[in-house]
Amino acid sequence: MTPPQINGDRLLARLDAFAAIGATPGGGVNRQALTRGDRKARALLTALSKARGFSVFQDDMANLFIRMEGSDGSLPPLLIGSHLDSQPAGGRFDGALGTLTAFEVLESLADAGFVPPRPVEVVAWTNEEGCRFAPGCMGARAFVEGNIPAEWEGLRAVDDGALFNDERLATVAALAPDLGHRKLGFPVIAYLELHIEQGPSLEREGIPVGIVTGVQGTRWLEVEFEGQTAHAGTTALEYRRDPLKALTAALAALYATVMSENAEARFTVGRIAVTPGSVNAIPATASCTIDLRHPQADVLDRLEESIRARLAEAAEAEAVSVAIRKTVDMAPVTFADDLISALQIAAQKAAFRTRSMISGAFHDALFLAGHAPSAMIFVPCRDGLSHNEAEYVNPEDSVAGARMFLASVLELLR
Known part of the structure; x- marks a missing residue:
């Protein structure tokens, strides 16, 4: 044959x-x-x-x-x-x-x-x-x-x-x-x-x-910061509860640390949205998705924990709230x-x-x-x-x- x-x-x-x-x-x-x-x-x-x-x-x-x-x-x-x-x-x-x-x-x-x-x-x-x-x-x-x-x-x-x-x-x-x-x-x-x-x-x-x-392994998180919409021209800094500022501050810190401190980690933000989406209004909400990946389950757990902590810190700093929902968890x-x-x-x-x-x-x-x-x-x-x-x-x-x-x-x- x-x-x-x-x-x-x-x-x-x-x-x-x-x-x-x-x-x-x-x-x-x-x-x-x-x-x-x-x-x-x-x-x-x-x-x-x-x-x-x-x-x-x-x-x-x-x-x-x-x-x-x-x-x-x-x-x-x-x-x-x-x-x-x-x-x-x-x-x-x-x-x-x-x-x-x-x-x-x-x-x-x-x-x-x-x-x-x-x-x-x-x-x-x-x-x-x-x-x-x-x-x-x-x-x-x-x-x-x-x-x-x-x-x-x-x-x-x-x-x-x-x-x-x-x-x-x-x-x-x-x-x-x-x-x-x-x-x-x-x-x-x-x-x-x-x-x-x-x-x-x-x-x-x-x-x-x-x-x-x-x-x-893969974790998908849906993150939403909620603040208070207000007039862009009349609201001074000390009166603002800006969810987008909290979101961008948190993401800047996460982009600077998650992958740079762990070469095998993968951190991606695929979607960002704000409401009401008006050019002259402080947003009421700012949301994003996070795709987090790592080949070791224990490291993935630690990374998720640190991400949640960073998001919470950003929310507290801007006097807004944050809700985090896990939509995918694949070991x-x-x-x-x-x-x-x-x-x-x-x-x-x-x-x-x-x-x-x-x-x-x-x-x-x-x-x-x-x-x-x-x-x-x-x-x-x-x-x-x-x-x-x-x-x-x-x-x-x-x-x-x-x-x-x-x-x-x-x-x-x-």
């Missing part, structure tokens, strides 16, 4: 074909979760799978599964994949490269007549991005939990106000006549995902493969040692230079790690740019990532 080999031309052509679904004028992709574009991409992947003789299934969350049978079909499958949905002005590689690489691995095994000892399944998770419906990674979360949270049903899309539950059911129904049905949370032996790095490290260091050892995850070892062995056998790294972004693998041993492989992207129409992966890096992924799958199957 000829050893399985990645067909690089086929993979690159598939990337082009899927990038045409939801293509934007700027060269990117707008294929948000549970839209017509998302359904079209699912239908194309389903057609390609059936043409190769693979079985295709979906669950109630519209997660799509493509199954290659193994010599012992009773064993839990090895699960590989990523997602197909994109940001509104996203790139053509984020998610799609991982899903199509996993499918190329399945085709490469079939081309070689390789029969795995257990089934291998490709998955395309639903709504990883979380931009149309929040939270992100809905498909992976529901799979791991074994149910769809009731509070998701009434969510409305940010683009057109469509109900999540209506869009989910429509997406399932679009392919239901041709697909088998799966229950959420079925057993798998392990999960492996390939993704673009979404950062500059691999490209700058000239390393083709990143072996991801874990995902850093750091360390991937399974035996999977990481298998990836390192695969890289050695395939002669790939690698770099061990922590993922700064969260991915479906973060949640799958709570269900089965999981790991990730990163490939370089130009300038580390992602969630952007200019996102780009060199063809040779896409093919190299696929070769590493195939070598890793074969190592895991051993």
Whole structure:
């Protein structure tokens, strides 16, 4: 039997074909979760799978599964994949490269007549991005939990106000006549995902493969200072209760300390708003969001505590009040040692230079790690740019990532 080999031309052509679904004028992709574009991409992947003789299934969350049978079909499958949905002005590689690489691995095994000892399944998770419906990674979360949270049903899309539950059911129904049905949370032996790095490290260091050892923890805070609106021209300093002054003072101190004093910390303010928003009135409220990340849970706790203290100090100094609400709390995850070892062995056998790294972004693998041993492989992207129409992966890096992924799958199957 000829050893399985990645067909690089086929993979690159598939990337082009899927990038045409939801293509934007700027060269990117707008294929948000549970839209017509998302359904079209699912239908194309389903057609390609059936043409190769693979079985295709979906669950109630519209997660799509493509199954290659193994010599012992009773064993839990090895699960590989990523997602197909994109940001509104996203790139053509984020998610799609991982899903199509996993499918190329399945085709490469079939081309070689390789029969795995257990089934291998490709998955395309639903709504990883979380931009149309929040939270992100809905498909992976529901799979791991074994149910769809009731509070998701009434969510409305940010683009057109469509109900999540209506869009989910429509997406399932679009392919239901041709697909088998799966229950959420079925057993798998392990999960492996390939993704673009979404950062500059691999490209700058000239390393083709990143072996991801874990995902850093994330806290999202919503902060609102409340003061007193008053006339801008008649209110002297000693009479002002300015929430925006408190907010900006606190943020200046946090920007100056959080990341500079801890190189692994990530501190980001993504939104700022004031009310009533009049040019000649002191604001009544000033609010912001804070995205805080760190790979160690205890450090994350300390950072959050110090941020809350700084916000409270700023509020007291300006005689205003502050309310802080935590909206996301995702603990750091360390991937399974035996999977990481298998990836390192695969890289050695395939002669790939690698770099061990922590993922700064969260991915479906973060949640799958709570269900089965999981790991990730990163490939370089130009300038580390992602969630952007200019996102780009060199063809040779896409093919190299696929070769590493195939070598890793074969190592895991051993």
